[in-house]
Amino acid sequence: APAGGKKSxxxxxxxxxxxxxxxxxxxxxxxxxxxxKQYLGGTCLNVGCIPTKCxxxxxxxxxxxxxxxxxxxxxxxxxxxxxxxxxAHKNAxxxxxxxxxxxxxxMNKVKKVDGTAKFTGEKQLEVTKADGSKETMTADAIxxxxxxxxxxxxxxxxxxNPNCIDSTGALSLEKLPQTMxxxxxxxxxxxxxxxxxxxxxxxxxxxxxxxxxxxxxGDLTKIGVAHMKKMGMDFHLECPVQSVESSPVGAKVVCKDxxxxxxxxxxxxxxxxxxxxxxxxxxxxxAGKIDNDKGRILVNDKMxxxxxxVYAIGDCVFGHAQLAHTASAMGEVASENICGLEAQxxxxxxxxxxxxEPEAASVGLTEEQCKAQGIAYKVGKFPMSANGKAxxxxxxxxxxxxxxxxxxxxxxxxxxxxxxATDLIAEGALAIEGEMTLDEIxxxxxxxxxxxxxxxxxxxxxxxxxxxxxx
Amino acid sequence: APAGGKKSxxxxxxxxxxxxxxxxxxxxxxxxxxxxKQYLGGTCLNVGCIPTKCxxxxxxxxxxxxxxxxxxxxxxxxxxxxxxxxxAHKNAxxxxxxxxxxxxxxMNKVKKVDGTAKFTGEKQLEVTKADGSKETMTADAIxxxxxxxxxxxxxxxxxxNPNCIDSTGALSLEKLPQTMxxxxxxxxxxxxxxxxxxxxxxxxxxxxxxxxxxxxxGDLTKIGVAHMKKMGMDFHLECPVQSVESSPVGAKVVCKDxxxxxxxxxxxxxxxxxxxxxxxxxxxxxAGKIDNDKGRILVNDKMxxxxxxVYAIGDCVFGHAQLAHTASAMGEVASENICGLEAQxxxxxxxxxxxxEPEAASVGLTEEQCKAQGIAYKVGKFPMSANGKAxxxxxxxxxxxxxxxxxxxxxxxxxxxxxxATDLIAEGALAIEGEMTLDEIxxxxxxxxxxxxxxxxxxxxxxxxxxxxxx
Amino acid sequence: VAAGGARxxxxxxxxxxxxxxxxxxxxxxxxxPSGRIRQQDVLAAANAPKAAAPVxx
Ligand SMILES: Cc1cc2nc3c(=O)[nH]c(=O)nc-3n(C[C@H](O)[C@H](O)[C@H](O)COP(=O)(O)OP(=O)(O)OC[C@H]3O[C@@H](n4cnc5c(N)ncnc54)[C@H](O)[C@@H]3O)c2cc1C
Ligand SMILES: Cc1cc2nc3c(=O)[nH]c(=O)nc-3n(C[C@H](O)[C@H](O)[C@H](O)COP(=O)(O)OP(=O)(O)OC[C@H]3O[C@@H](n4cnc5c(N)ncnc54)[C@H](O)[C@@H]3O)c2cc1C
Numbered sequence: 001a002p003a004g005g006k007k008s009x010x011x012x013x014x015x016x017x018x019x020x021x022x023x024x025x026x027x028x029x030x031x032x033x034x035x036x037k038q039y040l041g042g043t044c045l046n047v048g049c050i051p052t053k054c055x056x057x058x059x060x061x062x063x064x065x066x067x068x069x070x071x072x073x074x075x076x077x078x079x080x081x082x083x084x085x086x087x088a089h090k091n092a093x094x095x096x097x098x099x100x101x102x103x104x105x106x107m108n109k110v111k112k113v114d115g116t117a118k119f120t121g122e123k124q125l126e127v128t129k130a131d132g133s134k135e136t137m138t139a140d141a142i143x144x145x146x147x148x149x150x151x152x153x154x155x156x157x158x159x160x161n162p163n164c165i166d167s168t169g170a171l172s173l174e175k176l177p178q179t180m181x182x183x184x185x186x187x188x189x190x191x192x193x194x195x196x197x198x199x200x201x202x203x204x205x206x207x208x209x210x211x212x213x214x215x216x217x218g219d220l221t222k223i224g225v226a227h228m229k230k231m232g233m234d235f236h237l238e239c240p241v242q243s244v245e246s247s248p249v250g251a252k253v254v255c256k257d258x259x260x261x262x263x264x265x266x267x268x269x270x271x272x273x274x275x276x277x278x279x280x281x282x283x284x285x286x287a288g289k290i291d292n293d294k295g296r297i298l299v300n301d302k303m304x305x306x307x308x309x310v311y312a313i314g315d316c317v318f319g320h321a322q323l324a325h326t327a328s329a330m331g332e333v334a335s336e337n338i339c340g341l342e343a344q345x346x347x348x349x350x351x352x353x354x355x356x357e358p359e360a361a362s363v364g365l366t367e368e369q370c371k372a373q374g375i376a377y378k379v380g381k382f383p384m385s386a387n388g389k390a391x392x393x394x395x396x397x398x399x400x401x402x403x404x405x406x407x408x409x410x411x412x413x414x415x416x417x418x419x420x421a422t423d424l425i426a427e428g429a430l431a432i433e434g435e436m437t438l439d440e441i442x443x444x445x446x447x448x449x450x451x452x453x454x455x456x457x458x459x460x461x462x463x464x465x466x467x468x469x470x471x
Numbered sequence: 472a473p474a475g476g477k478k479s480x481x482x483x484x485x486x487x488x489x490x491x492x493x494x495x496x497x498x499x500x501x502x503x504x505x506x507x508k509q510y511l512g513g514t515c516l517n518v519g520c521i522p523t524k525c526x527x528x529x530x531x532x533x534x535x536x537x538x539x540x541x542x543x544x545x546x547x548x549x550x551x552x553x554x555x556x557x558x559a560h561k562n563a564x565x566x567x568x569x570x571x572x573x574x575x576x577x578m579n580k581v582k583k584v585d586g587t588a589k590f591t592g593e594k595q596l597e598v599t600k601a602d603g604s605k606e607t608m609t610a611d612a613i614x615x616x617x618x619x620x621x622x623x624x625x626x627x628x629x630x631x632n633p634n635c636i637d638s639t640g641a642l643s644l645e646k647l648p649q650t651m652x653x654x655x656x657x658x659x660x661x662x663x664x665x666x667x668x669x670x671x672x673x674x675x676x677x678x679x680x681x682x683x684x685x686x687x688x689g690d691l692t693k694i695g696v697a698h699m700k701k702m703g704m705d706f707h708l709e710c711p712v713q714s715v716e717s718s719p720v721g722a723k724v725v726c727k728d729x730x731x732x733x734x735x736x737x738x739x740x741x742x743x744x745x746x747x748x749x750x751x752x753x754x755x756x757x758a759g760k761i762d763n764d765k766g767r768i769l770v771n772d773k774m775x776x777x778x779x780x781v782y783a784i785g786d787c788v789f790g791h792a793q794l795a796h797t798a799s800a801m802g803e804v805a806s807e808n809i810c811g812l813e814a815q816x817x818x819x820x821x822x823x824x825x826x827x828e829p830e831a832a833s834v835g836l837t838e839e840q841c842k843a844q845g846i847a848y849k850v851g852k853f854p855m856s857a858n859g860k861a862x863x864x865x866x867x868x869x870x871x872x873x874x875x876x877x878x879x880x881x882x883x884x885x886x887x888x889x890x891x892a893t894d895l896i897a898e899g900a901l902a903i904e905g906e907m908t909l910d911e912i913x914x915x916x917x918x919x920x921x922x923x924x925x926x927x928x929x930x931x932x933x934x935x936x937x938x939x940x941x942x
Numbered sequence: 943v944a945a946g947g948a949r950x951x952x953x954x955x956x957x958x959x960x961x962x963x964x965x966x967x968x969x970x971x972x973x974x975p976s977g978r979i980r981q982q983d984v985l986a987a988a989n990a991p992k993a994a995a996p997v998x999x
């Protein structure tokens with residue numbers, strides 16, 4: 001242990017969970033080491049959140065030019081997607097942000113070790129460094145933040161086919177594919193599908209379940225899917241993949257459709273996006289005696305594992321949404337607890353965002369969840385088409401939905417699809433955090449013309465007194 | 472008075488103050504008549520908020536193509552602004568929204584009279600209708616919501632020159648001017664200047680004061696002005712206009728510069744944007760015995776004038792920001808008081824937005840105001856350049872600044888310049904409404920990657936514990 | 943949660959102010975939306991004559 005009563009902390013993994021935990025612990029006076037085997041910023045900055053949003057930003061500009069340009073008086077002669085430049089720009093942004101993280105670690109005097117850590121005993125680590133040398137390490141506290149990796153389903157023929165790629169592959173293609181089959185209608189698959197569809201790739205989505213984006217309120221999904229269809233994407237639900245065969249085009253995805261008939265879809269690339277799994281296979285959790293569920297580490301709300309002094313956060317833990325801000329929030333909680341503060345991870349203000357066109361975001365309970373939990377609630381809705389700013393931004397596509405307690409009107413959930421939804425959701429999250437009611441949203445002046453006016457109108461609608469729509 | 476104990480209400484003016492008041496009163500059971508002399512939606516929907524934002528939306532697309540396109544891999548061959556189409560699109564949006572308002576009034580059974588109202592006595596009106604006929608009218612309550620009109624400064628030569636236009640003129644030009652001098656560096660002048668600069672007009676702004684956008688925090692203005700300079704706009708501060716002369720180009724604006732030297736600027740059009748004045752000249756406030764300050768009606772926080780049963784709201788009243796959402800909020804307050812509820816207009820959550828590039832928005836107290844009022848405060852700042860989403864959206868231009876009470880950390884003010892600022896400000900307004908402190912903003916999970924992360928970081932910075940910047 | 947188990951609606955600023963001033967908030971009727979206790983209500987209670995103040999638990 002370091003001198004002067006300082007706590008020593010080792011963080012395994014430098015993603016948004018790990019690097020945030022490291023900085024927070026350093027702020028609180030700990031001597032911190034981050035062990036990272038590949039890249040600072042983890043999945044999020046290198047092959048996750050940020051890269052996808054870069055592609056989507058390019059995609060949005062293409063879409064806006066094509067669908068709005070003429071109408072709003074901005075005329076161009078042909079839009080060309082310079083796909084290698086899309087990827088180069090994405091790489092530049094990633095690099096800027098990951099060097100930023102490196103700078104932050106340095107500024108906070110966090111030590112960085114390039115290497116792969118694994119447990120050799122309780123609270124005992126062995127780190128294999130880049131040059132092959134090994135070092136045994138321990139500390140007053142260890143935070144496991146090794147994140148997740150793409151899951152590969154056991155579909156016959158998939159692994160062998162080089163045209164079957166995962167999200168990481170889809171973020172570093174060298175040329176734009178003409179056709180793509182996306183296996184899985186979750187957020188990662190659909191965000192990438194939206195980007196490629198805008199660039200001109202013909203997209204076919206196949207999904208085993210009977211609906212997509214299961215984390216979203218059904219009303220939101222409906223609007224999002226309608227938009228994607230308008231963009232030219234094809235959807236096949238209840239259509240589980242049976243196998244992948246080779247094809248002169250690239251790959252052939254063979255499915256069984258609703259009626260039990262075999263159907264198949266050929267494409268240059270097949271994007272496999274069926275989910276992510278905790279990245280703990282190489283950690284030897286057994287040696288570390290860390291309880292886990294199929295590799296997902298079990299933690300309490302202080303982010304403690306069963307082993308005293310060993311914490312786990314982010315995508316590698318069991319039972320929480322795999323999101324960057326979740327990982328970061330857990331990271332702060334772990335470090336605060338290690339450094340003598342009292343902190344609990346609380347999920348109730350945690351939003352989920354989907355960066356499709358239009359954006360969607362959700363926080364708190366859905367109607368479905370209220371029903372399941374037997375909570376008496378009321379709903380307020382407001383369409384984006386009745387909001388001036390949304391009309392200007394995207395033609396008014398979208399909806400806000402507020403769920404509030406039946407008796408006191410406390411905000412239980414907020415669900416938005418429409419322009420800027422991923423930023424609008426912060427108001428809902430803050431309302432939940434502050435146990436605010438519909439009254440407080442109503443009493444807050446929402447400026448004109450902004451998309452946020454829809455939030456107040458939805459709150460008014462829940463009380464049957466919206467101004468700009470029928471109640 | 473109508474049967475069944477219903478209150479009768481006359482609203483003069485169908486702008487965002489008047490039509491909202493009318494709908495609210497109707498919801499509460501009143502029998503409502505709106506007298507409107509020109510167009511439903513008032514300044515806001517016809518020649519104000521919405522039309523400017525339409526032009527700015529077209530302008531943003533042009534700017535984005537020009538400044539970002541190549542870098543993000545979206546290439547076009549030449550951007551052409553089809554200016555008549557920009558204006559046509561603006562007209563279409565205005566029309567859609569004003570017919571929406573007409574529909575809402577009908578749905579709420581509000582009667583509409585096309586005519587001009589004036590007072591002939593205390594609570595006595597005479598309405599001159601479109602066909603020239605006159606009708607005397609009165610009601611249990613009258614709400615004056617006649618708004619404001621552009622002020623014309625007494626500058627020699629200005630009135631006579633047809634190339635000197637006001638904001639209304641600038642929203643319906645038939646062709647794009649090559650050059651424009653903007654007199655006045657307030658929000659209306661600069662928003663229009665930004666739009667025209669993006670379309671390709673060479674803009675020169677002359678301002679009598681030593682700074683622009685006086686309603687904004689100085690740090691925000693600095694960033695906004697730097698951006699406008701990058702767009703090619705020229706600024707001349709402390710440069711009051713002396714006269715306007717005719718010129719073969721269009722008009723010549725003669726000013727006195729800081730050093731007292733006479734300087735002049737020639738342009739095809741001169742936009743006069745020095746402010747707006749209450750539109751009460753034709754109302755005969757004297758006949759109605761309504762107290763006013765140079766035509767601006769005096770009201771209390773229930774929106775009551777000195778005459779019982781006569782209320783006034785929006786741009787025509789004294790002492791408040793002339794904003795559409797202010798007018799609407801006052802409208803709801805007036806109608807609620809008329810219909811037997813208790814309501815007060817409270818300004819503390821009222822945001823101000825500037826739709827320049829990047830957007831700016833502000834709510835609550837500025838540092839300057841805290842100092843002047845002797846309030847002990849702390850400040851948290853966070854640069855947009857350290858936020859992933861802002862980096863993607865606009866290269867990371869901008870800043871968030873939070874002002875909080877020194878002792879308890881309650882949010883006193885929030886000031887944002889950056890992408891989506893006008894929508895982000897809702898979080899600040901809600902925080903002020905709920906008497907929230909920095910802790911609540913910190914405890915609320917802000918999703919990644921969103922621009923809202925900057926708000927939490929700014930709150931953390933106020934406590935010297937931001938993660939993504941130096942504290 | 944109040945003694946009777948009923949929820950007390952109070953703003954964060956009011957809660958912090960009450961803690962600092964040692965004001966018992968369970969007897970305060972809030973002036974905010976749905977009876978939410980605001981800082982001004984806590985300050986008023988703190989300045990109220992002692993006899994009128996709710997008996998401390
Ligand atoms: C395509 C895609 C898009 C996404 N978009 C979003 C989004 O928009 N918003 C959102 O919130 N989330 C998004 N996510 C999820 C988000 O990326 C993750 O939730 C987040 O990165 C989890 O953070 P983490 O720190 O737990 O793990 P990771 O970011 O996965 O970081 C783990 C780090 O640990 C390192 N590591 C692993 N094992 C070891 C070891 N044994 N020794 C040393 N180092 C090790 C890894 O190299 C990695 O750097 C997306 C994910 C993907 C794949
Ligand atoms: C260019 C520009 C941009 C703006 N941008 C924004 C912005 O982005 N955000 C914002 O919040 N505000 C903005 N504003 C200000 C906003 O438009 C006004 O604050 C708002 O319209 C005021 O509403 P009102 O109902 O009080 O008055 P008005 O909208 O002016 O409506 C008054 C109505 O009363 C009618 N009327 C007047 N006299 C009589 C009479 N005697 N009899 C019958 N009818 C009468 C008029 O015809 C008019 O329809 C902008 C203004 C301008 C000029």
